[in-house]
Amino acid sequence: MELVIQNLSKTYPNGTKALKNINLTIPKGMFGLLGPNGAGKSSLMRTIATLQEADTGSIMLGDLDVLRQKEEMRKVLGYLPQEFGVYPKVSAEEMLDHFAVLKGISNPKERKEVVAALLQQTNLYDVRKKNLGGYSGGMKQRFGIAQALLGNPQLIIVDEPTAGLDPAERNRFHNLLSEIGENVIVILSTHIVEDVTDLCRNFAIINKGEVLLTGDPLEVINNLNGRIWRKFIHKSELAAHQAQYDVISSRLFAGKTIIHVLSDVQPGVEFEPVNADLEDVYFSRIFEATKGERHEPAEVIMN
Numbered sequence: 001m002e003l004v005i006q007n008l009s010k011t012y013p014n015g016t017k018a019l020k021n022i023n024l025t026i027p028k029g030m031f032g033l034l035g036p037n038g039a040g041k042s043s044l045m046r047t048i049a050t051l052q053e054a055d056t057g058s059i060m061l062g063d064l065d066v067l068r069q070k071e072e073m074r075k076v077l078g079y080l081p082q083e084f085g086v087y088p089k090v091s092a093e094e095m096l097d098h099f100a101v102l103k104g105i106s107n108p109k110e111r112k113e114v115v116a117a118l119l120q121q122t123n124l125y126d127v128r129k130k131n132l133g134g135y136s137g138g139m140k141q142r143f144g145i146a147q148a149l150l151g152n153p154q155l156i157i158v159d160e161p162t163a164g165l166d167p168a169e170r171n172r173f174h175n176l177l178s179e180i181g182e183n184v185i186v187i188l189s190t191h192i193v194e195d196v197t198d199l200c201r202n203f204a205i206i207n208k209g210e211v212l213l214t215g216d217p218l219e220v221i222n223n224l225n226g227r228i229w230r231k232f233i234h235k236s237e238l239a240a241h242q243a244q245y246d247v248i249s250s251r252l253f254a255g256k257t258i259i260h261v262l263s264d265v266q267p268g269v270e271f272e273p274v275n276a277d278l279e280d281v282y283f284s285r286i287f288e289a290t291k292g293e294r295h296e297p298a299e300v301i302m303n
């Protein structure tokens with residue numbers, strides 16, 4: 001089963017073109033949707049999740065026409081939205097039981113088993129009686145995944161799930177996602193490049209409502225190898241370098257600034273070649289797409 005998105009466009013009433021003719025084919029497994037703030041990721045996720053209408057285009061999940069067969073789609077969809085609110089004074093077990101009722105699991109015995117199994121899977125069983133208000137950010141996100149898994153969905157959407165998690169919780173969340181991603185389609189929408197490198201066999205970069213690139217992370221990294229160069233500079237030299245070279249990103253390292261430059265040949269003697277990573281792919285694509293309208297190179301934020 002694949003999710004096939006064709007010619008999908010959306011303009012909000014205020015004139016913002018959030019999605020511009022999106023075409024994507026998303027196979028089984030973990031799929032990363034990468035883009036900066038405002039790229040259109042949430043708009044795309046909400047449209048796939050039948051929470052908002054598109055202006056034009058189609059989305060097919062196998063034979064299911066997502067934009068027309070909304071009820072059917074909701075039965076096979078698990079969704080962890082960006083803002084996932086919980087009732088603070090309710091325990092995880094009670095809340096999940098309530099969600100299970102909403103998902104149509106009406107038999108109490110079956111529901112009890114399903115809820116217990118999901119709490120085990122997300123490693124929350126021991127804290128199932130605790131009120132959700134007392135959960136850490138990571139525990140809340142794992143609870144969000146537990147509710148998204150109710151009813152054995154074929155497509156799971158997780159929107160910015162690791163923002164704000166500490167490294168240990170992020171790791172736990174990654175392991176959970178990769179287990180799930182073995183059997184169904186999981187779309188992971190994020191601006192954290194590392195999450196995609198670690199988890200996804202396929203990914204797409206979107207910016208300003210357009211797909212800039214789609215493929216296998218390892219292949220696209222290979223395609224960039226030999227074209228990324230780095231140089232240590234003083235921060236005050238940044239503007240001059242930007243004017244002279246295609247500086248795709250800059251970051252601070254031990255008090256110095258490291259720039260990454262995109263070039264088919266060695267840009268100068270002080271530049272050394274670096275093995276490209278997905279961050280270089282991401283920044284070079286965004287760089288090429290925004291050439292001419294940018295004043296600052298991307299500043300790498302280490303997560």
Ligand SMILES: Nc1ncnc2c1ncn2[C@@H]1O[C@H](COP(=O)(O)OP(=O)(O)OP(=O)(O)O)[C@@H](O)[C@H]1O
Pocket residue numbers: 012013014016017018035036037038039040041042043044191
């Ligand atoms: N309901 C809305 N009405 C008008 N404009 C909107 C609405 N929702 C989003 N936008 C705009 O559409 C564009 C895409 O937003 P969207 O939230 O889909 O991006 P995003 O990639 O998810 O960003 P972020 O990571 O910041 O959530 C942005 O310019 C945003 O301001």
